[in-house]
Amino acid sequence: MISKGHHRLNSTNSYSQSKTFYIKKQPAIEVKRGFDKLLASIVIVVLALFLAYALTPYITAFFTAIIFFTLFNSTHSLLSRYFGKQIAAGLVIVLTILIAVLPLILLIPAMLGQVGPVASQASELISMIPDPDTSIPSNIRDFLSSQISSAATFLRGLLISAIQSLGSATVSLIITYFTLYYLLTNKERAGEITLKIIPFKKESAIRLIEEFKRVTYSTIVATGVVALVQSAIFTATLFLLRIDGALIWGLLALIASFIPVAGIPFVWIPAMILQFAQGNMIAAICILIVGLILSNVVDNLLRPFIQKRIGALHPLTSLLGLIIGLPFFGMAGVVVGPLLISYFLLLVRMYREEYF
Template sequence: MNNKMNVTASHWVLIVALLFAAFACYLLVEPYINSIVMAFILSLLMFPIHEWIERKLPKHKNIVALLSCIVLTFIIVMPLMLVFSAIVQQGSVFSQNMYQWVTGGGIQEVIAHPWVVTGLDFVNEYLPFDAINPQDIAQKAAEFATSLGSNLVAMSAKILGDATNFLMNFFLMLFVLFFLLRDHDKLIAAIRHILPFSRSQEDRLLSEIEKVSKSAVMGSFLTAIAQGAAGGFGMWMAGFPGLFWGTMMGFASFIPVVGTALIWIPATAYLLITGDTGWGLFLAVWSIAVVGSIDNVLRPLLMQGSAGMNTLMIFFSLLGGIHLFGLIGLIYGPLIFAITMVLFNMYEEEFKEFLDGQDRS
């Protein structure tokens, strides 16, 4: 009996030591955790391509993993570079046109528009705000237009710094991805060996993690690309720089509740106020009927079937994920929810007799 107690105590010591060591390891990799998680998810998305290359070169695992990483680089980096250069060019043209419009009296015309005058009168009379002077708005707009050049320089420097940081994280992710693809079978076998579950439970858990990881990426990023493309087309038809504003709408689609309306509502208002009523109505109808329906239909469709998660759960997983983790939370949120649902289902099956007995009591 004493021997049994000693063994149990040693087991607890080992578990506690392992938890401390695991936490220390987490602190070491925590600054790079997003790159590691993205490498894991991209390995799932890239695995069909990796398997196809591996069938062509079955005895060269290192070369196969390297080729898969090179393919991924061309798929992601090259289009991003082309889009980024076009965005910079269109953004520069837009800033110049904006400056000319404001300094040429365009803002004065907008302020003098009857709709704007009526709206400002309503705000000043009925809403508990300080009185808004139209001339103050014109002055602020002129100051903004005057400082737009220096602001663009500062923004360009920040974008360059972010791009450098992105490249560093991307190459770190590629480094991790290389080993995940090369040693995929060994890693899965090790995870299965460590998990204290039955084989069927391990299959369910790993399958759900794979499914939700793919659906989170596809649901969020493909929706953003689709909304950006559709929104950019609508903006281009209405006379705006399509690629620049389409990209802005793609980024705005990640913002819960507001989404692409952050871009198209001011653009529509501008068109209506400046007299382009037809194009303003077109942009509003296009954005609501086409761009909005993409978010309402495509995202839930791509994220369906994740551990029985309904639309409401998916919404809160995305909202909470962004709140806690930032943009990467679009992946973390659904993944945490889905794993919790799978573990809950496993708990329900494991203690089914006890739970049924509690229901009957």
């Protein structure tokens, strides 16, 4: 009896000691686990920042791939029924090259040669302003002249940098189309990864993706198509009238079309005044007629028609997007800038709805 009781007592003591040891050991394990988690988080953040820094020159490439995917996803789905995913992705890539890349490759060298004539025309336009004694103060005249000179230098710099950075542009194109090919051929996997990394509930994340699509369409299609139509008609008019620098005037019209409220009149009115001052009355009248059509018919009929079906971009978003986009992304900033502003506002709205 005594030995059995003694055995039970020893067992109880052993259990108590092991329990005490476990309780003492538990906080140490949790501390070590917390330290390991913190260390792993720091390593991940540092690597993420390094990768983001290393890939900064190619952010436009990834962004372009996402835009192409959003715009041509339905086209790829249609082609996949007949050719399979891989071949359909190749056809979409060829289509985007024909629509977006090839025209730029052909137009940029031609535009570069026309910067000088347009700058001369602008300087001539400033010189036609009456004497400062009777109308405009000399400091305003000097300011306008300097701004035109700066704008011409900036535009020339954009075009020259586009040619000089041919190597990096080639790398960017490769990254764009590799990313686009992956997105098109692995839609389901890409969708799963996207839903996991978006810091919202699944329902909110799905709604966010749909909103991203809507914003992209409203920016690229609604605003972009109208800008392209206006720019193309204006450029063709200047070509038919044999006016020097038609491509540069057209490029300026394209950029101006993204500016809310005023838009393309910023370009066609100075062009008309210049032709009128030079005595080219027929050219001036033609530019006036075409300009009025673009400003009234296209802006007041085509733009609302498209926006009603696709979506409208807020004027302030367009303006801020241009201000931010052009210096950081060059010519691509005309589209990328407004998109970034739209995406930021969308994320803020979703964040507020999700957590507040």
